[in-house]
Structure formats: C-alpha cells, structure tokens
Amino acid sequence: MPSDVVDWELAITTGSRLAPKGPDMPLAEARGIVRELRELADQAVGPVRECTGLVSPSDAPAADVVDRPAWIRSNIEAFEFVLEPILDRLRVAAGTGGVAEVGSRVTAIQLGAVLGWLSGKVLGQYEALTPLGKAPRLMLVAPNIVKVADTLEVDRRDFSMWVALHEETHRVQFTAVPWLSNYMAGEIRALVVGVDMPVDELLRRSRKLFFAVIQVLRGKAESTEVMKALQTPAQQAIFDQLTAFMSLLEGHADVVMDEVGPAIVPSVETIRKRFDERRANPGVMDSLTRRMLGMDAKMRQYSDGAKFVRSVMEQVGMEGFNRVWEGPSTLPSSAEIAQPDLWVARVHG
Secondary structure (H helix, E strand, O other): OOOOOOOHHHHHHHHHHHOOOOOOOOHHHHHHHHHHHHHHHHHHHHHHHHHHOOOOOOOOOOOEEEOHHHHHHHHHHHHHHHOHHHHHHHHHHHHHOHHHHHOHHHHHHHHHHHHHHHOOOOOEEEOOOOOOOOOOOEEEEHHHHHHHHHHHOOOHHHHHHHHHHHHHHHHHHHHHOOOHHHHHHHHHHHHHHOOOOOHHHHHHOHHHHHHHHHHHHOOOOOOHHHHHHOOOHHHHHHHHHHHHHHHHHHHHHHHHHHHHHHHHOOOHHHHHHHHHHHHHOOOHHHHHHHHHHOHHHHHHHHHHHHHHHHHHHHHHHHHHHHHHHOOHHHOOOHHHHHOHHHHHHHHHO
C-alpha cells in the first residue's frame, strides 16, 4: 500500500500494537474456540435463511474467524478504497510539498489508535467494502467474543451462536441482495467526491475528512466532525440516507438474532438482558471514547432500526418487510426509520 498521503502500513502496525491483548489461554483451547466459531457460523446459515427468507448464493464465502490485527487490516483496506477520490487529489499536490503538510505518519498513527481501540470492541463484521479483486468475507473476532461472554458471565457457546446469528444476517443482507454493496460504496464515494474545496484547504482539513469518512463507515450518525465535513445540502442528504441505511441493517440483524435465538440459544433471554445492560452502562473511559467517536449514535441505530423492523413486520410480515431489498427506492428514509407507518404507506399503500 502506498504511504504517500497516509502511511497505511504504519496505521496497521500502530493499531495492532495498541489493540488489547489476550485473553490468555492454552493454544489447544484457543484452537478449539476457533473451530467451534466456524461450526456455529455454518449452523447459523439455515436458521437465518428460514427467518429472513433471504438466500445467499452457494458460492458465497464462509465465515472467517480472525484476531484483532486482521480486523484492523481489513478496515484499513476499506478506508483506502472509499477514500480514493480524495487521496488522488492529495497525491496531485504531492509535488508541491502538500503531503508533508498533511503529515502522513501523524494521520496514520491517529487512525491506527482509533482502530486499535475499536478492535477490542467489535464482535464481528461483514466486509461490504473491499478493493477490486478481493472477495468480501464475514469476520468473527474470536478474542472479543470470548472476552465479552466471560465478562457477562454467560454460556460461551450460546453467546457465540447468538453473535453468529447477528453476523450471518449481515452476510445474507449483502450476498442475497446483489445491489446492496455497490449501493453502499456508491453513496460513500458520492459523499467523499462531493467535498468540494481547493486542494490547499483540502490538505489542511484532510485529517478531519479521513475521520469523517471513518465515522460514516462505522455507522456513526450525528458526529460533529462528519457534520463539519459536509459542505452542501446534497451531501447532507447522502449522509442522512446512509444513517437510515445503517440503522436498517443493524436493526434487521438485531431482530433476526432475537427471533431465531430462542430455538437454538437456550440462554438467549439472559444474554440479551446482560448485553443490553453492558451497552447502556460502559465504563468511564469507554464512555468518554464513545462520545469522542460518535458511538452513542451508533448504539441508537441498533434500537431505532430494530423498532422500525419490528413495526413493519407486525403490519406486513417478513415477506412484506423484504420489499425493502427490492432496490434503493424502497430503502427507508431517516423519517421512515422514525415513523415506520410512513414506509408501509409508501411501499405497500
């Protein structure tokens, strides 16, 4: 990866070095957990398909169990991919010494620090945004799943299955709905390309712009830095639609994991109760960091999206809800996420 505007390899190294260590366990036990996570991911495919009515292609990649550095590298690659329009403009300015002004190493260290912290929180992720030639995959972050299960004092296998159901739903969303990945990438690229300012100003503000896009990629609405980076009403509209889109995906996955859970996760009620309590009551440092990164808004996306999905399903059932995947025009707007009746009336009325 080029290290002209951002030293991407330094970002990966920094994030991996700052990522939490552990949990400590014998190698044989760690390998057993990896095997079990792969098996549970496979077992989640059928129940999620039955619940959602969405069917992935037979050649869709299976889930991959990863550690924190692998998750960091995946996200660095995604950032570089969607930031390419801005990076190209900045590279043009390289001959004028503009890159030195940006400070590629400083930006890389800041980016690595953010991802290092996040790498200890994320349980799983589907690679919806990947460079050309790289097949997307579903990642389960093994050390975090083990750590959270032990912290919540819940059955580790049940918790792993519960997480697998959520993440399998994301995999199905993007593999069973062929246009979804291109839509998401296109909207984020449109947001980035729409940053219209002179190159010298772009250079001065590049760090804020990098982190603005990171906020969008992570699904963080209402971020001060994102709002500052948006310059036009058109960009504001794109940001609002991305917020609604992320809320839909996360809410749908949360609903599916709870719909399927009782049949195959015996302790699902205990897991959900303790997990929600953990979400609502982070430690002091976690709380401060969440506010700095806009993650409080991310937490609201789960609840707002889930309320939308449940309300629509109560009115028109899962089959009726699945009209949301017909195309970009049937995706809910921010207003419709808040008032599901508006979506039902527009799409089914």
